[in-house]
Amino acid sequence: LDPRLVSARASVIGARMALVIIRDITEQERLDQMRRDFVANTSHELKTPVGAVSLLAEAIESAADDPAQVRIFAARISAEAGRLGQLTGRIMSLSRLQADDGLTDVDPVSIDEVIAASIEAHVVQADSAGVDLTRGGDRGAWVRGDAQILIEAIGNLVANAIVYSPRGSRVGVGVKADGGVVEIAVSDQGIGISESDRERIFERFYRADEARSRRTGGTGLGLSIVKHATQRHGGEVRLWSRPGRGSTFTVRLPQIDAPPIEDTGKKRKK
């Protein structure tokens, strides 16, 4: 054994290890930076409604002898509180989805039930926005996962489709179950998304149209939740859009066979 060879190999191995360590440190730094950004963005987003609530409370104090004014301010406090509730709920969903542990609830989930619940939760919103909300496509598809997370994700897509659409337009939720993949497509005839925004809208707190999103009560977290929820289920989200014409978000999930009736009965009663 040539000692020079041994030392040469040792230095190669040493260099490789150093590379691995450097890579780990960079990855760690990236994650730390993401966490810091998330905390900074979250605090920034929370400041707006909290500030509004305290200003409105002061306004109520000084308008105490004008009941009409008090009612207006109280209604606005209630709206801001609702916004805070939605924001904290979404932040919690997202941090749960981003935690390293896998899904805890991995039962068979009926896509029919996920879609029915996601639509049901937004019927009133669609009605008041004058948008026709319809469901089409295949029935009877199943996936494995957490029904509540999937309902939240598809619900976010439906909510966005309604928000970014004009009155009198249609939002469709369609299913295609084929070749071991279930595709759930949420389509709208709304404002659409430009090519540069398409790459970024799945990022946390990113809004293509900042003013519109805030006006309509958006948090900038909905699509981030959709992306993480889908990935947690071993799937992916695809987006097609044309500005001025509309958008289609497609969630693709691994399909499973329909479970035996007794399991489905148990799920339905829940």
Ligand code: ADP
């Ligand atoms: P928000 O709460 O602001 O809607 P999301 O994460 O759900 O946050 O969406 C991010 C951004 O992507 C939105 O602010 C909006 O600009 C854009 N967007 C999402 N869905 C649609 C859609 N169906 N049509 C047009 N733009 C959309």
